Amino acid sequence: MLVADFEVRRRQFAVNVAIQLEPGERLAVLGRSGAGKTTFLEAVAGLVELDRGEIRLGSRLLSSAGGAHDLPVGRRGVGLLRQNPGLFPHLTVQENICYPGHSRPDVAVAMANRMGLAALLGARPQGLSGGEAQRVALCRSLQSGVGLLCLDEPFSSLDRELGRELLELVRAELEAGPTAALLVSHRLEEAQAFAGRVAILDRGALLQVGDARELVLRPLSATVAALVGYRGWLRRGDQLMAIHPDRVWASGGAEQDGALSGRVVGMRPDGVRIDAELEALGEWTGRFHCHLDDPPQMGQEIRFRVDAPPIFEGQEARLD
Amino acid sequence: MIVSPASAAPPPRRYRATTSISLLGALVVWVALLGPLIALLVHLTPGAVVSALRQPGAWQPLEVSVLASLVALGVILLIGTPLAYLLARDRLPHPRVWEVGVILPLLTPPLVLGLLLVFMVGQATPIGAALSHLNLTASDTFFALVIAEIYEAVPYYVLGAEAAFAAVDPQLEQAAALLGDGHWRTWRRITLPLAAPGLAMTLAVTWARAMGAFGAVLIIAYHPFGLPMQIWTTLQESGLSAALPFALVLLVVALPLPIGAYVWSARARRRL
Numbered sequence: 001m002l003v004a005d006f007e008v009r010r011r012q013f014a015v016n017v018a019i020q021l022e023p024g025e026r027l028a029v030l031g032r033s034g035a036g037k038t039t040f041l042e043a044v045a046g047l048v049e050l051d052r053g054e055i056r057l058g059s060r061l062l063s064s065a066g067g068a069h070d071l072p073v074g075r076r077g078v079g080l081l082r083q084n085p086g087l088f089p090h091l092t093v094q095e096n097i098c099y100p101g102h103s104r105p106d107v108a109v110a111m112a113n114r115m116g117l118a119a120l121l122g123a124r125p126q127g128l129s130g131g132e133a134q135r136v137a138l139c140r141s142l143q144s145g146v147g148l149l150c151l152d153e154p155f156s157s158l159d160r161e162l163g164r165e166l167l168e169l170v171r172a173e174l175e176a177g178p179t180a181a182l183l184v185s186h187r188l189e190e191a192q193a194f195a196g197r198v199a200i201l202d203r204g205a206l207l208q209v210g211d212a213r214e215l216v217l218r219p220l221s222a223t224v225a226a227l228v229g230y231r232g233w234l235r236r237g238d239q240l241m242a243i244h245p246d247r248v249w250a251s252g253g254a255e256q257d258g259a260l261s262g263r264v265v266g267m268r269p270d271g272v273r274i275d276a277e278l279e280a281l282g283e284w285t286g287r288f289h290c291h292l293d294d295p296p297q298m299g300q301e302i303r304f305r306v307d308a309p310p311i312f313e314g315q316e317a318r319l320d
Numbered sequence: 321m322i323v324s325p326a327s328a329a330p331p332p333r334r335y336r337a338t339t340s341i342s343l344l345g346a347l348v349v350w351v352a353l354l355g356p357l358i359a360l361l362v363h364l365t366p367g368a369v370v371s372a373l374r375q376p377g378a379w380q381p382l383e384v385s386v387l388a389s390l391v392a393l394g395v396i397l398l399i400g401t402p403l404a405y406l407l408a409r410d411r412l413p414h415p416r417v418w419e420v421g422v423i424l425p426l427l428t429p430p431l432v433l434g435l436l437l438v439f440m441v442g443q444a445t446p447i448g449a450a451l452s453h454l455n456l457t458a459s460d461t462f463f464a465l466v467i468a469e470i471y472e473a474v475p476y477y478v479l480g481a482e483a484a485f486a487a488v489d490p491q492l493e494q495a496a497a498l499l500g501d502g503h504w505r506t507w508r509r510i511t512l513p514l515a516a517p518g519l520a521m522t523l524a525v526t527w528a529r530a531m532g533a534f535g536a537v538l539i540i541a542y543h544p545f546g547l548p549m550q551i552w553t554t555l556q557e558s559g560l561s562a563a564l565p566f567a568l569v570l571l572v573v574a575l576p577l578p579i580g581a582y583v584w585s586a587r588a589r590r591r592l
């Protein structure tokens with residue numbers, strides 16, 4: 001089990017995280033660029049020193065404040081997969097996969113075959129496509145017998161379809177074993193597809209951790225609401241309101257956000273019954289841009305407009 | 321604004337020399353730069369080379385030079401490699417100060433370097449006195465020759481090796497560490513093989529500099545005669561034509577390693 005409760009100070013803010021992960025569990029950490037996601041993973045992987053707290057994996061202490069007793073990166077049992085697959089260019093695909101000291105070549109090759117790499121074993125990394133290279137990197141990082149696999153948006157440079165396919169591959173490989181996984185991402189659908197539990201990280205702070213569906217239906221703050229897909233915000237006085245696909249929702253949760261002291265209306269674009277909700281709004285007015293991703297047609301943008309005083313200066317058009 | 325593909329401006333054409341112009345240019349460069357070598361070969365007859373090399377003791381300067389250069393290269397490798405790696409990875413405090421220290425011998429004229437070395441390691445200096453306790457003298461000895469060659473060649477190695485190590489992506493080293501490798505194992509399995517082509521070229525240049533070291537050698541290691549000194553004294557005593565065969569020998573000994581290293585390095589780079 002991973003137990004991490006630590007702080008890493010960065011120039012603009014501190015990354016402050018307390019999280020637990022059962023063996024074999026998958027957790028996705030969702031946040032914008034620069035939210036501290038990579039720092040979080042690097043701390044778990046041992047690439048960054050802690051300023052407070054500690055990280056344990058099973059019975060072993062991986063890191064503690066000051067770094068004096070930190071386990072070396074290679075002995076922590078933590079794998080890290082990044083956007084740059086980091087394949088060794090002087091080695092073939094097979095040599096890359098069998099690189100970890102205690103890997104077993106027969107097991108490694110069997111996994112490579114499962115991942116559709118059979119024809120590439122003799123190839124050099126330079127000749128691989130982005131998706132193939134990530135497949136090799138994934139296969140390699142699973143050879144070193146890791147107890148926890150950290151995924152730092154490894155597939156974000158690939159097209160969405162391929163990224164989804166590779167995430168499925170990771171899920172399939174992890175499903176059978178005790179290896180836990182931490183995925184950081186800025187895409188909600190990626191986080192939802194990968195893990196049952198999602199944590200929201202913003203400026204180094206964990207705002208909310210919970211079931212993926214719960215986060216979407218009941219965001220505790222406007223920042224979380226924005227991250228899980230709410231678009232279009234209204235404010236009147238100190239009242240706060242957000243609209244769900246099936247109902248108008250007013251919550252005090254957003255009042256935790258200093259920037260949003262007033263009452264806010266947010267709207268999730270998918271599936272909202274626009275006419276009904278507009279009627280329900282009554283004297284609430286504002287300006288929404290709704291992007292209907294799915295359904296009805298991919299890529300089609302439908303806009304509707306209501307006059308209202310914008311709450312975010314210059315951002316009344318869209319928040320994404 | 322939407323720009324249709326048809327109206328998009330074509331990418332700017334970069335100027336590229338035609339084959340004939342390129343060949344002509346290469347020929348000019350070859351003739352200009354290899355002119356001295358061609359002149360040497362034109363002025364030498366096989367008979368002159370053979371008779372020069374058959375004189376008693378003619379091979380000894382070559383032996384001295386090769387041996388001293390090998391020792392110098394060994395010392396440079398031992399000291400220069402870790403230094404270059406630490407500089408490339410920015411692991412040393414005040415890296416600019418270190419770099420200036422490495423570059424200074426390169427900027428100092430070799431003759432001046434020789435004079436300064438006399439003041440540093442000559443017999444009358446504290447270092448010279450300390451060396452004499454170890455039965456070493458840094459003046460007109462094999463040891464002095466090695467020191468002079470090291471000073472003349474070490475900046476080439478450190479700067480070249482630093483560039484070779486810097487070209488290795490640190491994320492690859494990190495990836496190896498995450499896969500369970502310790503520092504030394506990562507260095508041996510990832511850093512060294514990837515830096516090898518650059519290191520080979522650097523080593524070749526360093527070898528050529530050590531073999532041909534003259535200015536500092538003239539001041540602190542006139543004896544034992546190395547090959548450059550042999551050429552110099554023969555030129556002084558017997559004239560140009562007598563010195564030419566030794567110049568050829570120096571080239572024959574000093575050049576194959578750089579050329580071989582260049583060919584290997586170019587091939588290895590293509591593979592990476």
